[in-house]
Amino acid sequence: MRTITLIPGDGIGPEIVSVTLEVIKATGVQIEWEYQEAGLSAIEKYKDPLPEHVLESITRNKVLLKGPLTTPVGSGFRSVNVALRKEFDLYVNLRPVRSFEGIQSIWHNIDLIIFRENTEEFYSGIEHYIDSAKSAAETIGIVTRFGSERILRFAFDYAKAHKRKKVTIVHKANILKYTGGLFLDVGKTMSKEYPEFETNDRIVDNMSMQLVMNPHQFDVIVTTNLFGDILSDLCSGLVGGLGMAPGANIGKEISMFEAVHGSAPDIAGKNMANPSAIILASAMMLRHIGELNAANKIENAVIRTIKDARFLTRDLNPENPVTTTVMAQEIIRNLG
Numbered sequence: 001m002r003t004i005t006l007i008p009g010d011g012i013g014p015e016i017v018s019v020t021l022e023v024i025k026a027t028g029v030q031i032e033w034e035y036q037e038a039g040l041s042a043i044e045k046y047k048d049p050l051p052e053h054v055l056e057s058i059t060r061n062k063v064l065l066k067g068p069l070t071t072p073v074g075s076g077f078r079s080v081n082v083a084l085r086k087e088f089d090l091y092v093n094l095r096p097v098r099s100f101e102g103i104q105s106i107w108h109n110i111d112l113i114i115f116r117e118n119t120e121e122f123y124s125g126i127e128h129y130i131d132s133a134k135s136a137a138e139t140i141g142i143v144t145r146f147g148s149e150r151i152l153r154f155a156f157d158y159a160k161a162h163k164r165k166k167v168t169i170v171h172k173a174n175i176l177k178y179t180g181g182l183f184l185d186v187g188k189t190m191s192k193e194y195p196e197f198e199t200n201d202r203i204v205d206n207m208s209m210q211l212v213m214n215p216h217q218f219d220v221i222v223t224t225n226l227f228g229d230i231l232s233d234l235c236s237g238l239v240g241g242l243g244m245a246p247g248a249n250i251g252k253e254i255s256m257f258e259a260v261h262g263s264a265p266d267i268a269g270k271n272m273a274n275p276s277a278i279i280l281a282s283a284m285m286l287r288h289i290g291e292l293n294a295a296n297k298i299e300n301a302v303i304r305t306i307k308d309a310r311f312l313t314r315d316l317n318p319e320n321p322v323t324t325t326v327m328a329q330e331i332i333r334n335l336g
């Protein structure tokens, strides 16, 4: 039996993760879960947001399913999510964005893949106030040729393997001439090796407008860390919101699967969070470990549940919502 590390997370994390485990169990795939705590609960228990034994568990099992973790805003401990990505060199953040029939949204038939560089730039943690009066602050964003090459290579190879039609490199190289310029330069040079699909580039501000006005012109998007973070939330808004957006963090040896959204403190503990994002992330995880049948079953069950539209959480059906648990039970019923 496969052993996988599980971090239920903070806020809505434990609610959406527990129903996800039921969905996976109902597919018949046998997984032994190694429960670990990180973030707020680990600080309370171990005085460390990312204890050594958690890192050991992930190193041993190579795969992690993770609920969202809270990061204090403006001060306090650094993001455990970012720390995990850096610790295990999970340099690819793959975030698919797709429309689900039945969701009330402006756009339909959206099928985008966002590749976000996951370890560099403004998330490197090189920042400080210049003096004790906090009269100025500095954050240094480092973009390397090595880091740019490996995320761009992954995105181009993915586009080729999945017969996608276009890759758009998103940057701000008009202003960030060095960091943005390097990323764009590497991308443009590499694109010549992939004549089978079109490669273009967009400045991130224009890209944001274009995504809202005409998202169908895009296919695969590859960008640096901060822009990837922002654009993936924007894109989730095109297909029904954060409750529908799964993600994978992929490294050479270790991979971590999670929802794009955070711990949603405003709805935590109320049994009202949409469990779809983490359930879809668990399907990505199952595909990653070779359980293709179970992964397809879960994705189809989510598609059916959304299409049927009777058992949806408040974010998708504010008029007549059901709880997280009821929506998950419907997904299990739709596993077929």
Ligand code: NAD
Residues within 6 Å of the ligand: 067, 068, 069, 070, 071, 072, 081, 242, 243, 258, 259, 260, 261, 262, 263, 264, 265, 266, 267, 272, 273, 274, 275, 277, 315
């Ligand atoms: P958030 O993603 O938690 O929530 C944004 C909005 O979306 C909220 O209104 C929330 O109610 C809603 N939402 C999110 N997930 C939902 C779901 N499954 N179903 C229905 N509605 C949902 O973003 P935030 O409020 O800016 O951040 C809260 C905390 O989460 C912060 O501490 C932040 O650092 C952390 N965070 C963690 C991760 C991660 O663990 N990977 C990602 C993003 C944010």
